[in-house]
Amino acid sequence: MTRWTGTPAYAQIANDYRTKIIEGALPEGSKLPSESELMNEYGVSRIVARQAIGVLRNEGLIISHTGKGSFVKPRQQIDRLARNRYRRRKLTGEFADDARRAGATANIEASSAPAPASNNIAARLKIDASTPVMRTAYRFLANGRPIQVSTSYEPLTLTEGTDIERPEEGPLAGLGVIGRMDSIGVRVTEAIESVTTRAPLPWEVEALDIPPGVHVLSIERTFLADDLPVETCDIVVPGDRYGLTYRIPVVDE
Amino acid sequence: MTRWTGTPAYAQIANDYRTKIIEGALPEGSKLPSESELMNEYGVSRIVARQAIGVLRNEGLIISHTGKGSFVKPRQQIDRLARNRYRRRKLTGEFADDARRAGATANIEASSAPAPASNNIAARLKIDASTPVMRTAYRFLANGRPIQVSTSYEPLTLTEGTDIERPEEGPLAGLGVIGRMDSIGVRVTEAIESVTTRAPLPWEVEALDIPPGVHVLSIERTFLADDLPVETCDIVVPGDRYGLTYRIPVVDE
DNA sequence: TAGTGGTCTAGACCACAAT
DNA sequence: TTGTGGTCTAGACCACTAC
CATH class of the missing domain: 1.10.10.10 (Winged helix-like DNA-binding domain superfamily/Winged helix DNA-binding domain)
Incomplete structure (x- = not known):
């Protein structure tokens, strides 16, 4: 040439x-x-x-x-996951809500196991490293298609011995963090989410069925009860199919 | 092998x-x-x-x-751009604030020109396509390093003939959308931001000095005055250096 | 059967960095 | 000078797709 x-x-x-x-x-x-x-x-x-x-x-x-x-490639129409506010009175988790709104059937796979907190998780939960936490791995499917994987961590000092020790078991399974924490008298007041992007890890490519060249959005979410972290979660969604929408108030201050 | x-x-x-x-x-x-x-x-x-x-x-x-x-590669320590709320009483733009907090010197390049609204921009501003808007291209540098490029669009039906017609000129230059709109009696009440990720365009690679293999975070931000869009903006930051942090309230509802 | 992309070999010349 | 990555050529075999 x-x-x-x-x-x-x-x-x-x-x-x-x-x-x-x-x-x-x-x-x-x-x-x-x-x-x-x-x-x-x-x-x-x-x-x-x-x-x-x-x-x-x-x-x-x-x-x-x-x-x-x-x-x-078809310009993927991006489904935006709205994250305007979290609702206290609610009988289902956030994902099932989103899916229902979009007219999709939702499936959730989850499994829990206790584990010592890593340095990273400990810092996010403001606890000492190696303190026991309940680690729960989730995989979300909409219409049979994998959509999101996430891993949540809750301090066992909060939940040990209660009905909600394992998020996917017990009478409140699937209710979401806010409702579950409410049931043991812990009032969640806000969430903080940090969004970054990166190449998917090999197991994420597998779990989310990600085509080559697509990055993921990685969300680090922490639920707080008045400055006390009660749950932190790593959420991963395919970057070509999902965007995140946030509503931000303007305050007089 | x-x-x-x-x-x-x-x-x-x-x-x-x-x-x-x-x-x-x-x-x-x-x-x-x-x-x-x-x-x-x-x-x-x-x-x-x-x-x-x-x-x-x-x-x-x-x-x-x-x-x-x-x-x-060094695991980039990610600077998180906080987006908890926008403040009304403020004498500087958001970027200068962020930079000052991080102890960095901020530089902003900006240039405006009127243009007809594209279909996309018209939909976001809820106006008819081809309606004239003021298009402003920004480039933000912290400590001399390019950090963010963005393009904003404001309907000229709102601002034509006022002091704030061009965001980078006049007595209120650099004040930010909220303060500028306040000066003409338009009270901005909230912002909506949608975050997606994609590969950078060639001119973004140039403008942001992006290394190979790095994607960008693309933010579509719209400022609203009670459901009326008054500005919309496409913001692009390098995905390896920046994350976005949002605070989300839990409401009783 | 012919065309396509997926993988692979065995070379080559170049610019740049370390010595 | 030697080794490095950056670019490029001219082949080859394979599996899959369309006809």
Whole structure:
């Protein structure tokens, strides 16, 4: 290919097609040229053509299928998980609520086991490291499709010996943290959520059925009862399908 | 290399080193084997060794330097931009506040121009498409390092002919949306923010100095005066350096 | 059967970094 | 000078898809 700058050939090809995709010249679902066609069009070897395709795939712009070709990904309509407020009077967990609103059937897998708090978890719960906590792993499915995985930690100093020691068992199973804590006289007053993004871990790719090039949103959520942390949770959702919506008040102060 | 499953060689190598990095066997800053060493260790060609390294680079786990090697990235300490509430009585914008709290020097570049509203912006501002809006492009730097780029849109039907027509000019420049709107009798009551993640666009890579394999957090923020949108803004921050922290109340309802 | 993408080998030249 | 990663060529075999 004609090289007029220091830009590598694969980057130039990727730039060309990225522009076409973003500007709409290549609409959703349309097919990109095959590797052979790119080789002819730009006069490069197959590896360079593949490298260019790989860049776009890593950016999540296209998806490749063996034997068929590469296609512009549908602009995922993003389901926004609203996080405006948490409600105290409620008979179901947040996820089941969201799913019902969206007209989906919700399934939740959960399993608990006691464990000593890691340094990270201890800091978030404001307890000493190695203090026992109840660790619960969740997997949420909507319409049979995995949507979210999370791991929650509750200090056993709060819940040991009560009905709610294990979130997924007992009469209040599935009620959510606020209702469960209410039942033992702990009044949750607010939640703090921190959102970051990163590449998925291998087990997250497996558990969430994440296509290549997609990152995850990682949410660190802590429920507080007047400055006392009563639960902290690591929540992971696929970044291509979910956004998070927050409502923020303007205060006179 | 010995192949005992259908797992490709490059994926196997990447898995090995990903595990070592995540579990801490390869601490931050430590050097990965060179491509030649990987070729010998696993008995593969250079392309396969490079492919494995490339996977880890795309996941943001390592960084490569020509002539030196590949190194485990320092676990970026994430600066969390707090978004608990917006304050009405305030003499500076949000960014300058954040920066001052963090002990950093803040610089803001901004430039405005009127433009017709795109379909997307029109929907967010609840106005008709092609209605004129003031479009302002911002670039925020802390300690000279680019941190955030954003583009805001304000309906000119609200601001045309007033002191605040251009956010970066006039007596109230740099005051922030709430204070500026107050000055023309528009009382902003809340903000709604939607957070998603995606690969950066080429100009964002340039403007934010983003290393390979890093995604961005994209925030769509709209300020409302009692359900009337008065400003909407697309905010982009590097995902490896910034997280977003929200405080969410628990309501009795 | 022909075309596609997925994986892999065996080379090559270059710019940059360490010595 | 030597070793490193960055880029590139010219082949090859395989599994899957469409016809």
